[in-house]
Amino acid sequence: MSYLNGMLKPDALEGKNILITGGGTGLGKSMGKYFLELGANLIIASRKLEVLRMTAKELESEVKRGSVLPLACDLREVDQVEAMFESAVEKLGHIDVVVNNAAGNFISPTERLSANAFQTVIDIVLKGTVNMTMTAGKHWIETRQPGTFLNIVTTYAWTGSGYVVPSATAKAGVLAMTRSLAVEWAKYRLRFNAIAPGPFPTEGAWSRLLPGELADEFDPAKRIPLKRVGEHQELANLAAYLVSDFSAYVNGEVITIDGGEWLNGAGQ
């Protein structure tokens, strides 16, 4: 669809170094591709270095602009997050934006989840985001550099929703942190916003997350007023705006991009 491209000027992110957690696949990769097209350099971080390397190669050859640095890191381990961030600063000189995008989720009746399953999602989503945010935030405060955070949450962070209780719990925490630090760290020129995406199909997580017995409950045609799922470029457009200087006065906001799904009572 032609309206999808060219929302921002081709130099909208020129000179920005943008770190995306979970940037090797899915929505993280799609946002990264558009950031590159707009002149940014990327650092993509996740546990799987092989996947990151393949994505870096693919994006660099497709976009032919900017650079992509793949760095392995388990976000649950603060030492690994700090080492990854230090190595990114060493290679690129400065980091300007952190996109907290990495997530894990199980769609399951809650009573069937083990304590470890619950903990796993909380650790990746909440603890991982806290680790990344504290690491980048403390660095920016110490070096007196401005910085921008973009946190990917979901609408059930505030509506609640069945079958995704660990994820909803963790994302509610991420949203609370987004708003709280938007207030507290504004004095350091650090800006925080969030995006709450509705359904955007991805190669891996989408099919893995929707087990047959629950698929009907998640049928987009039944849930979404616009009767379709989202296009990755639509999310990338919003993300690019929120990490760019065009949104410099937007702070502590969460913007939903879901075709009207949550207002239609999804999650109730």
Ligand code: HXC
């Ligand atoms: C219930 C499960 C499970 C499942 C594993 N477990 N799969 N429980 N349902 N489908 C249990 C295991 O038995 C184990 O508990 C515990 O969870 C940890 O399992 P591991 O396999 O060791 O987990 P690990 O490999 O560390 O990480 C799991 C993961 C990973 C985080 C979910 O698969 C992952 O990184 N996925 C890709 C990212 C992802 O899912 N992204 C989607 C986010 S979308 P026991 O007790 O046996 O030890 C999103 C928005 C929602 O968040 C969109 C809704 C449509």
